[in-house]
Amino acid sequence: MTELAAAEESVAQLSTVWRAMVLDRDQDADVRDLPGVAVRWADCRFAFWNAVTLTDVGADAALLGQRLGQAADIMRSKKQPGFLWLFEDLLADDARAALDEAARRAGLAYAFPGTGMAGDLLPVPEPHHRDLTFERVTTDEHLRAYADLNSRAYGFPLEQGRDGIAGSTLWKKEVYAYLALRDGVPVACAATIEAEGRLFVVLVATDPDAQRRGYGEAVTRKALYEGARATGLTRATLHATVAGAPVYPRIGFEPNSPMRFYGLAG
Numbered sequence: 001m002t003e004l005a006a007a008e009e010s011v012a013q014l015s016t017v018w019r020a021m022v023l024d025r026d027q028d029a030d031v032r033d034l035p036g037v038a039v040r041w042a043d044c045r046f047a048f049w050n051a052v053t054l055t056d057v058g059a060d061a062a063l064l065g066q067r068l069g070q071a072a073d074i075m076r077s078k079k080q081p082g083f084l085w086l087f088e089d090l091l092a093d094d095a096r097a098a099l100d101e102a103a104r105r106a107g108l109a110y111a112f113p114g115t116g117m118a119g120d121l122l123p124v125p126e127p128h129h130r131d132l133t134f135e136r137v138t139t140d141e142h143l144r145a146y147a148d149l150n151s152r153a154y155g156f157p158l159e160q161g162r163d164g165i166a167g168s169t170l171w172k173k174e175v176y177a178y179l180a181l182r183d184g185v186p187v188a189c190a191a192t193i194e195a196e197g198r199l200f201v202v203l204v205a206t207d208p209d210a211q212r213r214g215y216g217e218a219v220t221r222k223a224l225y226e227g228a229r230a231t232g233l234t235r236a237t238l239h240a241t242v243a244g245a246p247v248y249p250r251i252g253f254e255p256n257s258p259m260r261f262y263g264l265a266g
Helices: 003-025 061-076 093-106 140-154 158-165 215-231
Strands: 030-034 037-041 050-054 083-087 108-119 133-136 176-182 185-195 198-206 236-240 254-264
Touching (some): 003 083, 003 108, 003 198, 037 061, 061 083, 061 108, 061 254
Parallel strands (some): 050 083, 198 236
Antiparallel strands (some): 030 037, 108 236, 133 176, 185 198
16 A cells, blocks of 8 residues: 555544544534545544544645645634644645644644554454453443543543543444453553444553553454454554554554644644
8 A cells, every 4th residue: 555545544544433433422513524624523622532634635835734724723613622633645745845834824733743554454363461351341430441541641631531432322332442451440441443444443541550561552452353353354544642653563553644733823
């Protein structure tokens, strides 16, 4: 797969999965596919569910500036903060060179990097870890534990994480979401969901006090194993933060599209 094709796949996966996640939070959420801009904005306190991404293929510097301005205007119109997800491989060379200045002019501030990853890696063997047992998320108590792990891992207040998935029927019924428990206490979590013939990995997190012990990798393998067993799918995709980027190649994912996350400046 070419770099451009990988970026297009990554954007499509984001658009598909985030549509479901955002509408799960609010059936009246802003879910629009505009020319060159996809809006997936729940306007909830969990910032990852408030997303805008650029979808033009081969955008030049002039078009990039226009799209960044549109995205920033959309973000300013919302009550809750969120992120612009930008896939670098969609841009023409002159747009990449102009990106930093174009973002500044639009009133956007670089937040953190990411990496799109994918692989024809399924099925994976059923995972085992000597410290852990695994439990599927099926109750509101499970959902709160899952949300709280994400909040602690990403530095959000607990109420923000809970606003992302607490009470969700989607997460209890259609998402293959798993907690990793050590001595009965949740220490890591991961989930997969079917999206356009692929399993998409979402919201992987490990408690900061339990990191670097293989827990995140183990529970990700569990979510992939169970998702593949249920669906028969063979390809999986994800968007990795810096913290998770070293883990996923060990499972069989290949990094493809570099990403940048932007918030509103000031």
